[in-house]
Amino acid sequence: MLSKKTKYGLKALAYLASKENRQPVQIAEIAKHENISQKFLESILLSLRKTGLLSSKKGKGGGYYLIKEPSEVLMTDVMRILEGPIAMVPCVSLNFYEKCDDCPDEGACSVHKLMLQVRDSALEVYRNNTLEDLIR
Amino acid sequence: MLSKKTKYGLKALAYLASKENRQPVQIAEIAKHENISQKFLESILLSLRKTGLLSSKKGKGGGYYLIKEPSEVLMTDVMRILEGPIAMVPCVSLNFYEKCDDCPDEGACSVHKLMLQVRDSALEVYRNNTLEDLIR
DNA sequence: ATTTACCCTATAGATTTAGTAGATTTTTAA
DNA sequence: TTAAAAATCTACTAAATCTATAGGGTAAAT
Numbered sequence: 001m002l003s004k005k006t007k008y009g010l011k012a013l014a015y016l017a018s019k020e021n022r023q024p025v026q027i028a029e030i031a032k033h034e035n036i037s038q039k040f041l042e043s044i045l046l047s048l049r050k051t052g053l054l055s056s057k058k059g060k061g062g063g064y065y066l067i068k069e070p071s072e073v074l075m076t077d078v079m080r081i082l083e084g085p086i087a088m089v090p091c092v093s094l095n096f097y098e099k100c101d102d103c104p105d106e107g108a109c110s111v112h113k114l115m116l117q118v119r120d121s122a123l124e125v126y127r128n129n130t131l132e133d134l135i136r
Numbered sequence: 137m138l139s140k141k142t143k144y145g146l147k148a149l150a151y152l153a154s155k156e157n158r159q160p161v162q163i164a165e166i167a168k169h170e171n172i173s174q175k176f177l178e179s180i181l182l183s184l185r186k187t188g189l190l191s192s193k194k195g196k197g198g199g200y201y202l203i204k205e206p207s208e209v210l211m212t213d214v215m216r217i218l219e220g221p222i223a224m225v226p227c228v229s230l231n232f233y234e235k236c237d238d239c240p241d242e243g244a245c246s247v248h249k250l251m252l253q254v255r256d257s258a259l260e261v262y263r264n265n266t267l268e269d270l271i272r
Numbered sequence: 273a274t275t276t277a278c279c280c281t282a283t284a285g286a287t288t289t290a291g292t293a294g295a296t297t298t299t300t301a302a
Numbered sequence: 303t304t305a306a307a308a309a310t311c312t313a314c315t316a317a318a319t320c321t322a323t324a325g326g327g328t329a330a331a332t
Contacts, residue, residue, distance in 0.1 A: 002224040004322065007247055014246035026276070035238040040323055046278070058277045059331030075250065088138040102171040110150035110270035111143055114211065117265070121257035129253070134246035140289065162309070176290055182311070195298025196308045 006082040008036045009044045010134070013053070013078065017070035017131045024056070024063030044082075051081045070131035079126055086126065087119040094119075142218040144172045145180045146270070149189070149214065153206035153267045160192070160199030180218075187217045206267035215262055222262065223255040230255075 011034045016025060027045060031038035045064050048054045053073065056064050066073070079086055080095060090098035091106055092115045099106075106112050147170045152161060163181060167174040181200050184190045189209065192200045202209070215222055216231060226234035227242055228251045235242075242248050 001221075002247075002251065003320090007225065010247045010250070011245075024276095028276090037323060039325085042277080043279095043323095049277095056277060057331080058275085058329075060275050062276050062331070064277085085137075089143065109147075111138075111146045114146070114261075114265060114270060115138065117261045118258055121261050122254055125250075125253045125257050129250060134250060139287095160309095164309090173290060175292085178310080179290095192310065193298080194296080194308085194310045196300065198298070198309050200310090 003083060004040075005044055006079070008034070008041055009048060009082040010078065011036070012041060012045060012064075013048070013066075013073075013131055014134045016054070016064065016066050017073075018135045022065050024061065024065045026063040029063070048081065053078065053081065066131075070135065073131040075126040075129040075131075075134075076123065078131070086122055087115065089115050092116045092119050094123075139219060140176075141180055142215070144170070144177055145184060145218040146214065147172070148177060148181060148200075149184070149202075149209070149267055150270045152190070152200065152202050153209075154271045158201050160197065160201045162199040165199070184217065189214065189217065202267075206271065209267040211262040211265040211267075211270075212259065214267070222258055223251065225251045228252045228255050230259075 012030050015030055015034060019025060027042055028038055030036070030045075031041045034041075045054060045056075049056055049064065053067065054064050055067050056062065076086070085093045085096040087093035087096070089100070089111065090096060091100045091103065091109075091112055100109075103109050103112070148166050151166055151170060155161060163174055163178055166172070166181075167177045170177075181190060181192075185192050185200065189203065190200050191203050192198065212222070221229045221232040223229035223232070225236070225247065226232060227236045227239065227245075227248055236245075239245050239248070
């Protein structure tokens with residue numbers, strides 16, 4: 001299941017990308033337009049800023065805005081920031097690899113084999129989509 | 137993330153499939169061989185029986201066994217039983233569809249569009265794998 | 273002074289991952 | 303025929319973690 005954090009984060013990014021100019025957009029405006037709890041969105045946008053997808057400006061006329069062009073923002077990066085590993089088990093994760101403690105031999109593991117395929121297929125989708133692709 | 141329930145269920149099914157004959161295999165044997173908490177596995181196997189993937193026999197010489205040949209068991213069915221919907225959001229689910237309450241227009245939703253692609257790619261993997269594919 | 277993002281904390285509820293205790297059914301053996 | 307043993311089945315409980323959100327105050331820009 002996709003967490004609401006990810007869902008809201010994606011919607012917020014798409015909303016920012018849909019704006020012609022790169023003027024800051026206030027949290028309240030995004031929250032209202034996308035039907036998101038404003039306080040929750042606040043923390044999501046913060047994490048997007050800290051990981052380098054967004055920048056912000058305080059005070060009047062402030063808000064959040066995209067750093068890069070939408071066409072430069074890969075969904076692999078967005079998903080990893082919002083949702084975490086793309087792999088469904090740590091033992092097939094490229095960026096968050098961990099050995100299973102119950103599994104003596106990864107090469108012989110049926111789950112490993114299946115989840116490798118699932119990871120690769122998901123990865124291909126995310127690699128072929130940028131933020132720009134989402135808004136048309 | 138794949139739940140441990142699903143992971144253990146897959147391993148148990150693969151173990152049963154790897155047995156040449158279709159004699160019942162006891163919970164304890166599966167649990168030991170796959171490093172799974174026996175009591176937890178018990179409830180997982182029960183749900184697999186109730187959904188028609190396994191059958192069981194009580195008493196001495198009893199245990200669980202596959203109803204169908206491993207090559208006849210599609211991973212789409214297994215995953216839906218163990219993990220639930222394959223889609224990451226209900227609004228793109230084939231078997232568990234639900235409308236998002238925050239989303240006025242599915243057709244215009246960026247999340248919807250992306251998650252459709254992810255669902256289709258995962259579905260293709262699961263459709264092209266049977267239990268037999270997992271054990272070689 | 274006003275407006276906005278930023279930061280910290282708490283929390284209710286759900287889900288996950290088990291553990292405990294016993295009931296039920298089947299087979300085997302006395 | 304009866305009793306014991308072997309296995310699944312059922313129900314209840316509980317700890318731990320995660321999720322989604324709210325509240326209240328701080329810092330910075332205008």
